Amino acid sequence: xxxxxxxxxxxxxxxxxxxxxxxxxxxxxxxxxxxxxxxxxxxxxxxxxxxxxxxxxxxxxxxxxxxxxxxxxxxxxxxxxxxxxxxxxxxxxxxxxxxxxxxxxxxxxxxxxxxxxxxxxxxxxxxxxxxxxxxxxxxxxxxxxxxxxxxxxxxxxxxxxxxxxxxxxxxxxxxxxxxxxxxxxxxxxxxxxxxxxxxxxxxxxxxxxxxxxxxxxxxxxxxxxxxxxxxxxxxxxxxxxxxxxxxxxxxxxxxxxxxxxxxxxxxxxxxxxxxxxxxxxxxxxxxxxxxxxxxxxxxx
Numbered sequence: 001x002x003x004x005x006x007x008x009x010x011x012x013x014x015x016x017x018x019x020x021x022x023x024x025x026x027x028x029x030x031x032x033x034x035x036x037x038x039x040x041x042x043x044x045x046x047x048x049x050x051x052x053x054x055x056x057x058x059x060x061x062x063x064x065x066x067x068x069x070x071x072x073x074x075x076x077x078x079x080x081x082x083x084x085x086x087x088x089x090x091x092x093x094x095x096x097x098x099x100x101x102x103x104x105x106x107x108x109x110x111x112x113x114x115x116x117x118x119x120x121x122x123x124x125x126x127x128x129x130x131x132x133x134x135x136x137x138x139x140x141x142x143x144x145x146x147x148x149x150x151x152x153x154x155x156x157x158x159x160x161x162x163x164x165x166x167x168x169x170x171x172x173x174x175x176x177x178x179x180x181x182x183x184x185x186x187x188x189x190x191x192x193x194x195x196x197x198x199x200x201x202x203x204x205x206x207x208x209x210x211x212x213x214x215x216x217x218x219x220x221x222x223x224x225x226x227x228x229x230x231x232x233x234x235x236x237x238x239x240x241x242x243x244x245x246x247x248x249x250x251x252x253x254x255x256x257x258x259x260x261x262x263x264x265x266x267x268x269x270x271x272x273x274x275x276x277x278x279x280x281x282x283x284x285x286x287x288x289x290x291x292x293x294x295x296x297x298x299x300x
Contacts, residue, residue, distance in 0.1 A: 096277060111209060111216055118178045159243070163237055184211045184212060
């Protein structure tokens, strides 16, 4: 073998690595810097909330907002749950009930409606789906007054149901469920189950729901956050403090800070506590979400 041949073989086995151009490195650095700045901007209110929740009332008004002071988080939490005979705990439980039960029922209804629109062919199906898409575009603020008038007609305002029932309707959940059911529930599987004698309810419960799991987790998370952060509907519907969700309860405290300055600290600490259930919900459901997406990705 000649020297030239051996040299060409060596170059074929171990090619020379070229450095990326300077322009490419500069673009990467700028992109990373932009993302880091955006993340800091998004997390700045969270940092302020964490720092402010650890301050006493005097430190809150006398020290810079982004700089920590003496640690009073434990005392602030005790005062938070002792205020007005523990009404904040009641508000927190109300929000958990509204958001947890409402999101679960909304997810089930959206899954059933989306599955029906994807699997069954009937007259007016596309018209129904168009109406649902129109519901996605309607802002919640536009529906608050009509909902109040409807519940007032049946004398159901200032009740648990006046906040819970509107929360179980999720046009976006129906839209997402239909799209995902069309892509993930094969018609062959449904036909095979029917030939084996399975009823429609059993097919939906045992076959369609597991296949639609990633979309249903997404619908649940989305609806949970929407209900938890809902403010206008409880404000319009409720007058009883014991029925308030945490958002409306903290708003009532904030509106009284000019008369009771100590409520300012309690409002900040309450806002910090109210974020915890949302974070925990995302962390607990994240692995199911990822597992379902991975299963769909490797499905042949």
